[in-house]
Amino acid sequence: MRLVLMGGSLRPQSLNGRLLRHLARELEGRGHEVAAFGGRALRMPLYEDGLAPAEETRALSEALQGAQGLVIVSPEYNAGIPGHLKNAVDWLSTLKPSPWPGLPVLLCAASPGAFGGARGLMAWRATLANMGALALPESLTVPHADQQLDEDGRPVEARTAALVPRLLDGFLSLAARLRP
Numbered sequence: 001m002r003l004v005l006m007g008g009s010l011r012p013q014s015l016n017g018r019l020l021r022h023l024a025r026e027l028e029g030r031g032h033e034v035a036a037f038g039g040r041a042l043r044m045p046l047y048e049d050g051l052a053p054a055e056e057t058r059a060l061s062e063a064l065q066g067a068q069g070l071v072i073v074s075p076e077y078n079a080g081i082p083g084h085l086k087n088a089v090d091w092l093s094t095l096k097p098s099p100w101p102g103l104p105v106l107l108c109a110a111s112p113g114a115f116g117g118a119r120g121l122m123a124w125r126a127t128l129a130n131m132g133a134l135a136l137p138e139s140l141t142v143p144h145a146d147q148q149l150d151e152d153g154r155p156v157e158a159r160t161a162a163l164v165p166r167l168l169d170g171f172l173s174l175a176a177r178l179r180p
């Protein structure tokens, strides 16, 4: 399948970026074609009516047009979606055709905090539902991610580690049914 991953913060040491790279490797290992967008690829000008979309925006939009699913790996800022990711979502939603309607999405988050970014994912669900994207009901959260992700972004806590392949299976099966 053709899959896009998007997320992480803009800082090079991003825990979410590390988790994203681990999930990208897992999906590639299963034989899927993966395009990952993080860091500089998400540095877009703030959305403004009349402003032409930046090269980064067009690249992400094109990748999503051909994708069968999207994995979002999002930090939680003040219990919500970080500005750079919300800005990317808003830009994409203004393009024609918008990539969002019917797009299968897997939501993931990592945080040094005890909730693992779960509250931010609730904000993501509201935004995705508004745009007509179809988020898998289950999601991946990694609490205490500064201790619970190894150098390669693999969750070290047994329950979370076991959840990753189950979630990917669920997401891939949803995406295959919606976008064969």
Ligand SMILES: Cc1cc2nc3c(=O)[nH]c(=O)nc-3n(C[C@H](O)[C@H](O)[C@H](O)COP(=O)(O)O)c2cc1C
Pocket (backbone or CB within 6 Å): 008, 009, 010, 011, 013, 014, 015, 016, 017, 075, 076, 077, 078, 079, 080, 110, 111, 112, 113, 114, 115, 116, 117
């Ligand atoms: C502006 C701001 C707001 C934050 N709000 C939250 C929050 O609501 N919940 C949380 O768990 N962590 C919060 N954090 C801490 C982030 O989870 C932490 O910085 C995390 O490492 C960010 O993800 P990253 O490692 O991918 O950059 C916040 C950080 C910033 C900079």
